[in-house]
Amino acid sequence: MVKLLRFLHPYRFLIPVELTMIFLQSLANLYLPTLMSDIVDFGIVKGNVPYIFRMGTWMLLVTVGGAACSVLGSLLASRISAGFGHRLRAEVFAHVTRFSLQEFDHVGTASLITRTTNDVTQVQQMVNMMLRMMVMAPLSCIGGIIMAVVTNAKLSVIIVIVVPVLAFTVAVIFRRGMAWFRQMQAKIDQLNRVLRENLTGIRVIRAFNRIEHERRRFDAASRDLTETAVTVNKIMAALWPVMMLIINFATIAILWFGAVRIDHGAMQVGNLMAFLQYVMQIFFAIMMVSMMSFMIPRASASAARIQEVLALRPAVADPPQAAEPVPAVATRPSAPDAVRLAAPYAAEVPARLAAPHAAEVPARHGVVTFEGVTFRYPGAEAPALAGITFTASPGEVTAIIGSTGAGKTTLVHLLLRFYDAERGSIRIDGVDVRDMKQADLRRRIAYVPQRTVLFSGSVADNVRYGKEDATDDEVRAALAMAQAIDFVEAMEGGIHAEVAQAGTNLSGGQKQRIAIARALVRNADIYVFDDSFSALDYKTDARLRQAIRQALRGATVIIVAQRVATVMDADQIIVLDEGRMAGIGRHAELLATCPVYREIVASQLAGEGIA
Incomplete structure (x- = not known):
């Protein structure tokens, strides 16, 4: 997780501002119980109405200021975490594009998709939570303890007893949850892999009447993930009842012993109310940490998986000092001439693409x-x-x-x-x-793979994948050589006709010919x-x-x-x-x-x- 924090570098000036906002919000929260105590002890008890209005107004201003800091801090935290997620996702994607086929075989396509999407989202959410909680939680906890001790030192013994018990409970559940979250991410990979195979192989599945088999296979992967998720949630769900039980017992003890001290004249009602609020702030801080404990194991597992991808060095890499490329010699005939050379199919090509003379073909490289x-x-x-x-x-x-x-x-x-x-x-x-x-x-090299791959977009877009700046005439020339111009021109829109994702609206032979045209348009x-x-x-x-x-x-x-x-x-x-x-x-x-x-x-x- 720590290694991924380098992606926060562009936000190094925003982070202190965001932390300052959260710091001011925490100070406001710590100041409010003291103001309330003064209003009760010096205003309500003594019947001093002007004091109540004066301190009430000040309390309102502190509340508004704290709320404004909270809103601004949350906005900055969201912006920083979203930018972090964007940069991390872009880096993972860019790194994966440098992989050789050996790395794809090693990690697996389904796992790479999960790591680039789900895992990055988990880490992004964790960063957002850390930016908001890493100042608020410790400040609320430590500041609450200090203010509680200042308010009534003897009553603070309850805090000394309760806080370690709560911290131990969170630590135990956190430790058990970490291993299960790692398993859950691996099972998300498995579910993603099964789903991807089902969606891409639906024609084969239906052709062989294997739908029920694939449903059972998907159900098995889904059930496995569900069982793991239920186990994790059971562990994490136990945290809240245990914490609330401890907090409620602590509240009863504070009220009990606080009432005794008030009865003996050693404490005022306002002080007890302030003390109780400080204790609640302490417990709230610990609960915030426990909320993070839900996210930290999963985010840590996700961060480790992302770091594993980023740490993979491609087996095929550019040399430190690459040889100078041999300049390509433009030996391809011009687009209209290429169409003319596509005999005997040239007669079927529109007359506007015909040319009277063929281009000279000089010697070229490529041994x-x-x-x-x-x-x-x-x-x-x-x-x-x-x-x-x-x-x-x-x-x-x-x-x-x-x-x-x-x-x-x-x-x-x-x-x-x-x-x-x-x-x-x-x-x-x-x-x-x-x-x-x-x-x-x-x-x-112009390459036509064994497995035809087309992208969503137009026919021309797919052909221009081989040459980005190819003109419409060059696109038609390549399609003519690939024996594809007849069915393309018959489609609605011609070369600008839409191709569905993976070319599902075309036959196998049509897809193959467009893929061939994509290579032929390239001057290679x-x-x-x-x-x-x-x-x-x-x-x-x-x-x-x-x-x-x-x-x-x-x-x-x-x-x-x-x-x-x-x-x-x-x-x-x-x-x-x-x-x-x-x-x-x-x-x-x-x-x-x-x-x-x-x-x-x-x-x-x-x-x-x-x-």
Whole structure:
């Protein structure tokens, strides 16, 4: 918790003002019983009406002043704690965005969501409570004890007996509650994980009639959290009755012994009333601490979880002195020319996008070299990739094929530096990717992931995710190359048609083509398509590959696929088998020399009739 207080630094000038307001409020509260005692003893008892009005007016002014300080202090505390929560949440989010996939695998997406939202809220509420109570509670308690002793020292023995009993009760319950609150936050993670899986996988759940199973699974996680919450609340609920019992016994004792002292003439009625109010202030301060004891265990557990995230150092980090990025050469044809090159689909593109001449394609950068690359996932016994060596050159299409689990996507993730290789090196234009800034590396790569991800917004917004300043013509050109312009223009609003969250209002093939357009609009050196044509029919697949080959003829193109029809016309095909290279070459060469490739071709010839 203490380590997170650094996020209060921007409010270092507001905090003293807020604490001063709370301090003045506490002084006003401590002064009021004395004024009331004087009004009773010197005004009411003696029948001095002018004194009553004079002291009553002064008492009213003190009350108004204390209330004004209370309101201002609360406003400042709320502003400071809200700003603290905003800064902390932003820092956690920014830190998480720097994580490699290894950290995401380690912590878990559901837990990261809980830590960024629920845990930050718990700590924020604790900061708000501390700013208001950390001055008021001790000042009310210590000041109340001093004023009570000054009012009547002998009667203060009751306080000496009661206060330690109350403090011990709070400490015991606080200690028991801490462990349970830690468990409760972990179970919130579990509930969040189950709920997230249910919402994102609802189509699969319904398709397999597993709704009842998922309901039972959710109920089990919810019941587990509920039982823990009930246990915590039982522990904390015991605090109030015990405290009220102790306070009520103390009040009875004060009234009893105070009445005896008044009867003996050793104490006045006003003093007893003031003494009782000071004791109530002492007890109120202890009750405020007990209220914080409800929040401190949970906030401490949340703070520890947040600090755990902030303390995680990404396994993939930029080097201290990154290599200078190779300047990109603008080799992509202009937007209208790109549409023209998307033959034979160009005839279907609106005439306003056509152009009479194609742009010259100069030589470009983007030589990708894998040399002896070996990688294993954390905790895995066998490597996912072992001894991978090949070169992908500009102007060529390099295809990667293999069975499920052969390591195709892992290879792409290493190129994008989502993970770092265990052995060997991956170089772009002779520079090891580990010597480059991650932003510079990924700026040179246009990537279409295996799992299509679209964001809420318009079609154009999703395409511009690849190039923020892309014009409408460039967006249409990219959609034309991706064989998506026909269905996009048919949508209401065209390229400005709305895309639902996760693209739920589009088919799988439509989402895939928009994701491809997002990569194609980018002026990159290297284009990576990770099994990005799987949802396309063979005709669309062929036209898309032809458009890509023509429009990106100066770039390095890497295509990961499982269909032979997608890779058979590539300049070189890399065959992976259980993480190792089983062969490399053109389609005809591999048919003659690579048994693994022949098996893949034979299975697909039999199943799909590929010629």
